[in-house]
Amino acid sequence: MARTPSTMLELGTPAPDFRLPDFNGEQVALSDFTKQPALLVMFICNHCPFVKHVRHELAKLRRDYRPEDVAIVAINPNDVAAYPADNAEAMAREAREVGYTFPYLLDETQEVAKAYQAACTPDFYLFGPDRRLVYRGQLDDSRPGNNVPVTGRDLRAAVDAVLKAASVPSDQRPSIGCNIKWKPGNEPGYYGRIG
Numbered sequence: 160m161a162r163t164p165s166t167m168l169e170l171g172t173p174a175p176d177f178r179l180p181d182f183n184g185e186q187v188a189l190s191d192f193t194k195q196p197a198l199l200v201m202f203i204c205n206h207c208p209f210v211k212h213v214r215h216e217l218a219k220l221r222r223d224y225r226p227e228d229v230a231i232v233a234i235n236p237n238d239v240a241a242y243p244a245d246n247a248e249a250m251a252r253e254a255r256e257v258g259y260t261f262p263y264l265l266d267e268t269q270e271v272a273k274a275y276q277a278a279c280t281p282d283f284y285l286f287g288p289d290r291r292l293v294y295r296g297q298l299d300d301s302r303p304g305n306n307v308p309v310t311g312r313d314l315r316a317a318v319d320a321v322l323k324a325a326s327v328p329s330d331q332r333p334s335i336g337c338n339i340k341w342k343p344g345n346e347p348g349y350y351g352r353i354g
Contacts, residue, residue: 163278163335163336163339164335165282165296165297165336166276166277166333167296167331168284168295170292170295174200174286174290175271176188177234177266179234179266180264180265181264187232187264192230192232195288196287196322196324197224197228197287197322198230198285199220200275200283201217201283202233202234202235202272202275202279202283202339203233203263204236204242204280204340205235205250206244207281207336208303208337209279210281210336212303213301214257215257215258216309216311218258218260220311221261222260224318229322232261233261233262233264234263234264234265234271234272234277235265236266236280237339238269238341238345240342241340241342242340245340247265250263250265269339269342272339273347277339279336279337279339280339282295283295293320293327294314295334296313296331297333298313298314298334299311299313300312300313313331
């Protein structure tokens with residue numbers, strides 16, 4: 160199991176634009192999320208053990224935060240030809256099984272993942288009301304096998320701060336997960352480890 164850290168995109172970066180299909184082919188765009196004070200963009204997939212470890216907490220985030228307060232969107236950036244467990248049909252099954260009620264999109268060209276400088280699954284990006292990056296990093300300290308409970312503590316603290324119009328905690332630790340499964344020859348220049 161490869162352990163790849165997030166790149167820690169520079170705080171203050173504007174949310175990169177996207178228009179991607181969900182697993183049913185319906186297009187979802189960044190411009191669909193304009194009214195909420197917070198926007199959470201998550202890069203996830205179906206087969207990664209790190210995502211499997213936290214997937215119920217990801218579904219719980221949507222249940223715990225009102226849609227009018229926090230827009231949540233998940234993006235699967237993996238090469239589905241090489242990893243069919245991450246294809247659209249499998250994404251639909253995963254969403255039903257886990258209870259994902261946020262849009263779950265497929266980044267088939269991987270251009271959106273590159274724009275966000277995403278490196279691993281899961282990778283989290285929280286944007287404030289001006290859609291500038293205020294948090295990037297881990298969900299919490301839990302990892303597969305470390306016996307730390309999955310609480311979403313770090314990400315939830317950042318979301319709560321945005322909703323209170325307070326400063327987001329500056330102690331931001333990189334997410335750790337499986338490296339994004341880039342298509343051959345499509346690896347971005349910022350991407351470090353491949354495993």
